[in-house]
Amino acid sequence: MDRALIKSIAEVTKREPNFWSQPLEYDRRGASHRLFQYPAMMLPVVQRKLIELIKTAAPATHSLLDPFMGSGTALVAGMLNGLDCYGQDINPLSILLAKVKVEALDHPAYKIAAAALQVRVKLDNCLTAAVEFPKLSKWFEPVVVQELSKLVRAIRQEDNQTTRRLFWVTLAETIRLTSNDRTSTFKLHARPLDEIATRETSPLTTFQQLLKQNIKDIALYATQLTEQGTLQQHTYSGKVCIRVVDSSLEIERPVAASATQPGFDLLVSSPPYGDNRTTVPYGQHAFLPLQWIDFDDIDPAVSRASLRTTHEIDNQSLGGKQSTVTTQDEIRFSTLSPTFKANLLALRQSKPLETKKVVGFVRDLNAVLERCAKALKTNGYMVWTIGNRKVGGVEVQNNLILQELLRHHQVILLQTIERSIKNKRMARRNKTSATMMKEEILIFRKH
Template identity: 35%
Template sequence: MSISALKEKFNSLTLESENHWDYRGNNNSERDYVHGFCTYPAMMVPKMQREMLDVCLEHLQDTSLRLLDPFAGSGTILVEGMLRGLNIVGIDVNPLAILLCKAKTTILNPKTLQEKTSQLFTWITIHDKTPLHQFDGINKWFTKQAISDLSRIRAGIITEETVDYRRFFWASFCEVVRIVSNSRDCTYKLHIKEQKDIDAYAVDAIDLFKSTLQYNISKYNEFYSELRKRGHLKKDGLAYKGQVKIILGDSIAFLNHSKQKYSLVFTSPPYGDNHTTVSYGQYSIMPLRWINYQDIDEAVDDALLATLYEIDNQSLGGKSSNKALTPARKKVVKKSETLKAQLEQINNLASQQSNKIIAFYSDYDRFLDALSRKMKPDAISVWTLGNRKVAKQEIFMNKIMIELCEPYHMQLLTSFTRQILNKRMPKLNGYQGEEKGLQSTMTREHILIFVRSDSDNE
């Protein structure tokens, strides 16, 4: 399929039926296979990514290509890549994202998984007096009962000797920690519930863990069977045929040091800095404090988890020194007229907020620079974007992105917009003004498809 045929294919799908990409109707937002392991903010809709991926693969005609997601989150793209037998590379700065990516993409023996799960359940039933886990603030964020139950599950998981299986258990455990914590679920940020709501809450963490883990096992078994059916597992059924690379860290740093080049990139970047959009770090920190983070990745260090905010600081736009802002602004507005005009409008209303936008787009521009250097000629990249709001103004990331990409020889092939019917975002009555602003524009997603237009990259 030529580039023009690829464009034609996307355009015809978009025009085929009104709301083609909205996936209205039954089960269309279903998180099948391992997609539903543990909730993570702003997860992509698997069905949509799957359809777009198939169109791109038909165009590229290369079943052994390397698919990159530089903002991998919960691993939606990576899982879809495995279902197509591709080599996959996922990067994320958040250790919870890496745990989920690894738990979803590691091939386990289904029979052994069920046996080890039965052993774990038995251990938890017998050992009703395990030492209580401790960390700063534990008594604020968890009730006594929750601390006792979670400590028991945690102690049981640690008895499992194989790290791959422990990771599978931790991924189920993380969901339970989040649900039973005293933090409100109407926001991604940590906000303590009212005492009456804490007192009224009566979920049994152990029962919840058992049902969550059993559900995840049934979903994993579906995934495993499908991989096997499609011929993507090695003969013994204990390993994936392709390569799986999951990296904890900053995608700019990774891409700058990597020698690898990519012909296909699928991703959904953050909407802005985490502090004023989606606080992936705050969302993740409570589960992370309960688990043995050495089990996630050797690169997780104490400093990353020391405060409630460090993961968000390390994410795009998280660090902004006042000194660096002026040159950073000059550089990005030179590339994007849209950003320039929007910053001028916001500046008059909210300089603090415009600083956050500059810090984010400055990092984002460095990221695009690093990525474009690692793209093969004619590489295709597919971006799922959301426009946030600042001071009641929608920031048109979908337009800014096109302008920022141009100097990097990434040309827009086509784009379309879809309504989000079931994306997990904070409820409209959330407690954070910024999150409310995010919600009101996040009912739409913009899909942009670019092609690397020349071959003069290093």
């Protein structure tokens, strides 16, 4: 099984050496990848190919787990391979986005609903804001507030919840493009005042264009699923389950697990790299869009308390709870991972105040890995896309730390694929950390 998989990966690399970094057949319209610019999205075509190769080598692969689901790339790639897909995340925007990608497949109905929405927007003469939150006027110009409010009121009047979710996601991307927040970074960072004063944006026009594009992209994805024989009456034939949950505390179990060996057949995921407060703040990036979206439409388990501050969601993320880091954690993980020990030692010399950050991240990552390893069937594969990062000039080798931690759970590295990240949307360097411009896809098997 392993040999067949390694061979098939080598064949892809031989055929197209740059496939894992920049595949030629990559089409941004596919797999609903354009719905919202979520930070650090994986490439659907790469993940789809890996799953396909694993399924060929191990035909008994039926279920997939992504404990750090983000925009839902792994789930979508899993569906294109006909798998039952389970995703978890703590970010309400990730939940909404993934639900739309995997559930909203009835594109003919959306065209009708979109036309009705436009009529409601046109008839709306109300000038009051549909939402209130601190610093609304810092992040949105008065005319933008008015137009977004019309859209919010029109979306609320749509009867079908799946359609409403598609509209909310379209609104989220509209907000990303029309607020005063810069689009060049994931952090909340207002544009210069002179730029705001001269900038011309119209949420109504942007929303209309995006919605048209989204409906087309969903139709394309539905066609791809139909070609696989897994879509009937706009419904996916397999199981799809999306949950708002901290994966360090809980991992979902697949519903149809075999009685003899319960668990997942495959894990495909990409964790945060430990820079959730600095370079890639998933929560901060979601903060403005979430202010405008009705949480009842996302999931019963999401709470508006996650918007109490701009850091709330990122504090829930791996390594976000630094106040609970103890010396015991340092000792425990130094024993479990020699690389962690060496990185920590170097960091203590260069930037001692940054050590807690790294210890907290590794502690939380290990909690997820432990649960995932338990939830995976023996012989099941894990595919992790992970990058290293620099803290205080020291490279934290996430790739090696992950391997060393997983080895304690009999999950052993099989193959490494390197990929360069050309267009990462983030500051290359900031005061305390820098993210590397390459990452690795690590393939493991549980023994």
